[in-house]
Amino acid sequence: MDIEAARETILTTLKKKSKSKSKFYLKDFYKMIPDEKPRAVKNVVNKMVQDELLEYWSSGSTTLIGLKGMGKQAHAEDED
Amino acid sequence: MAKHETPLLDQLESGPWPSFVSDLKQEAEARAKNERNIEYQIPVDAVDDLLGVLELSFKHGRTHWKHGGIVGVFGYGGGVIGRYCDQPDNFPGVAHFHTMRVNHPAGKYYTTEYLKQLCDLWDFRGSGITNMHGSTGDIIFLGTTTPQLEEIFYELTHNLNQDLGGSGSNLRTPSDCIGSSRCEWACFDTQAICHFMTKEFQDELHRPAFPYKFKFKFDGCPNCCVASIARADISFIGTWRDDIRIDQDAVQGYIAGDYPPNGGAHADGNWGAFDINKEVVNICPTGCMSMQDGKLEIDNKECTRCMHCINVMPRALRPGTDTGLSMLVGAKAPILDGAQMGSLLVPFVEVNPDNDYEAIIEVIEALWDWWMEEGKNRERLGELIKRQGFQKMLDMTGIKPMPQHVQEPRTNPYIFWKEDEVPGGFNADITEFRKHHLR
Ligand code: SF4
Ligand code: SF4
Numbered sequence: 001m002d003i004e005a006a007r008e009t010i011l012t013t014l015k016k017k018s019k020s021k022s023k024f025y026l027k028d029f030y031k032m033i034p035d036e037k038p039r040a041v042k043n044v045v046n047k048m049v050q051d052e053l054l055e056y057w058s059s060g061s062t063t064l065i066g067l068k069g070m071g072k073q074a075h076a077e078d079e080d
Numbered sequence: 081m082a083k084h085e086t087p088l089l090d091q092l093e094s095g096p097w098p099s100f101v102s103d104l105k106q107e108a109e110a111r112a113k114n115e116r117n118i119e120y121q122i123p124v125d126a127v128d129d130l131l132g133v134l135e136l137s138f139k140h141g142r143t144h145w146k147h148g149g150i151v152g153v154f155g156y157g158g159g160v161i162g163r164y165c166d167q168p169d170n171f172p173g174v175a176h177f178h179t180m181r182v183n184h185p186a187g188k189y190y191t192t193e194y195l196k197q198l199c200d201l202w203d204f205r206g207s208g209i210t211n212m213h214g215s216t217g218d219i220i221f222l223g224t225t226t227p228q229l230e231e232i233f234y235e236l237t238h239n240l241n242q243d244l245g246g247s248g249s250n251l252r253t254p255s256d257c258i259g260s261s262r263c264e265w266a267c268f269d270t271q272a273i274c275h276f277m278t279k280e281f282q283d284e285l286h287r288p289a290f291p292y293k294f295k296f297k298f299d300g301c302p303n304c305c306v307a308s309i310a311r312a313d314i315s316f317i318g319t320w321r322d323d324i325r326i327d328q329d330a331v332q333g334y335i336a337g338d339y340p341p342n343g344g345a346h347a348d349g350n351w352g353a354f355d356i357n358k359e360v361v362n363i364c365p366t367g368c369m370s371m372q373d374g375k376l377e378i379d380n381k382e383c384t385r386c387m388h389c390i391n392v393m394p395r396a397l398r399p400g401t402d403t404g405l406s407m408l409v410g411a412k413a414p415i416l417d418g419a420q421m422g423s424l425l426v427p428f429v430e431v432n433p434d435n436d437y438e439a440i441i442e443v444i445e446a447l448w449d450w451w452m453e454e455g456k457n458r459e460r461l462g463e464l465i466k467r468q469g470f471q472k473m474l475d476m477t478g479i480k481p482m483p484q485h486v487q488e489p490r491t492n493p494y495i496f497w498k499e500d501e502v503p504g505g506f507n508a509d510i511t512e513f514r515k516h517h518l519r
Binding site: 026039046055056059061062065 | 154289457
């Protein structure tokens with residue numbers, strides 16, 4: 001897989017959707033890179049969190065992922 | 081003098097049992113007195129405010145916690161759960177009150193020294209309130225603020241030789257029974273494999289990998305002390321392939337009343353003299369036991385390893401020596417669909433640390449590949465099995481159908497013929513067939 005291209009696709013897709021939606025399930029990322037195995041996409045997404053491009057949101061039972069600092073969550077929690 | 085009036089909570093203390101309300105009040109008081117001169121890093125009255133917000137929730141009949149958050153420690157997508165109070169002005173001590181899950185040691189063995197260190201850390205940097213243990217098994221630290229998270233994580237990983245546990249859509253902290261460390265019934269070393277899997281799947285434990293949570297639990301025998309069969313997406317339950325070992329002299333000892341049945345566990349009731357037929361032979365769930373000429377016989381091929389007879393007469397009966405484990409899949413608590421018990425997938429597999437549990441890991445990874453590909457968001461493995469069918473899971477894991485997969489003949493056969501397995505396919509010429517085979 002071309003990791004750079006995959007990262008780019010993820011960022012563009014998230015930015016495009018950012019008006020209506022700021023948090024995504026891991027599965028939504030699989031759809032963005034349909035030719036890759038879920039496990040490979042998962043690794044790209046988790047690396048992007050480490051590189052501070054994306055961030056996790058967790059309810060405790062489920063994890064959602066979005067662009068870092070996007071959505072009202074960070075602000076509402078005084079965590080931005 | 082308590083900071084908040086809590087008449088409804090006070091009422092909870094009036095029953096016969098120890099009350100968490102009393103514990104909280106004790107902790108609130110200890111923090112206020114601060115006899116050990118701790119430099120509290122979060123508000124000293126956090127526990128008072130916790131009592132206050134809980135009282136308010138009882139009064140209103142609804143929660144005053146906001147659900148979830150983005151907080152965590154760097155590089156981890158689990159182990160920290162953001163919690164915020166929606167009444168921060170009235171209860172500033174718990175405005176930010178995050179939960180941390182700490183990976184419990186295999187078998188939940190600690191030294192008191194270690195427990196003291198954990199408590200000291202949590203008094204210093206958190207609320208001092210713990211939950212030992214959460215339902216998955218973790219040590220739960222209840223309530224701290226965001227700036228403390230990295231500090232606690234550093235201290236845990238660098239000085240206490242400890243790691244955070246799983247949360248969110250991660251592998252959850254694997255958990256196990258005490259196994260062979262104290263229990264003669266253990267059919268494999270639960271702690272060794274639990275520890276191994278925790279390390280082997282670090283990435284899955286710390287970073288979201290799945291459609292939803294995923295749990296491993298290891299029980300050394302079918303007594304299921306960690307209830308893996310009811311709670312784990314994959315339950316690993318010790319079992320044996322050969323015969324139950326019988327000591328006929330000890331059987332006679334039980335009949336004669338020389339040994340208390342169940343190791344004396346029911347000795348406080350007046351149950352009368354031990355009756356081997358009434359209490360063991362006749363209630364064996366598979367009816368595979370009998371007394372013949374005063375000797376206890378077991379038809380081992382019919383035995384389902386339920387453990388009942390062994391539990392009642394531990395001196396006389398012991399599991400066999402050709403041991404391994406069974407893998408069951410799909411158990412869960414009733415969050416989305418109803419509660420589900422595990423279904424048997426692999427009746428027997430060897431437990432071999434020398435090849436890094438190869439045979440077991442192979443099944444785990446095949447199940448994950450299927451679930452990651454096909455599972456819907458927030459769908460547990462058990463729900464996927466129900467939705468796509470047990471047979472589909474067999475296809476995906478390459479496991480051959482076998483009689484043990486069938487719960488009851490004819491009602492849920494799980495296994496259907498596929499067209500290419502039937503000579504002539506489903507469209508074979510019936511008239512032609514009938515020429516050679518009369519009805
Ligand atoms: S599950 Fe079995 S082996 Fe494990 S502690 Fe319980 S009785 Fe012993
Ligand atoms: S373990 Fe259970 S099924 Fe097997 S012989 Fe004993 S009581 Fe019967």
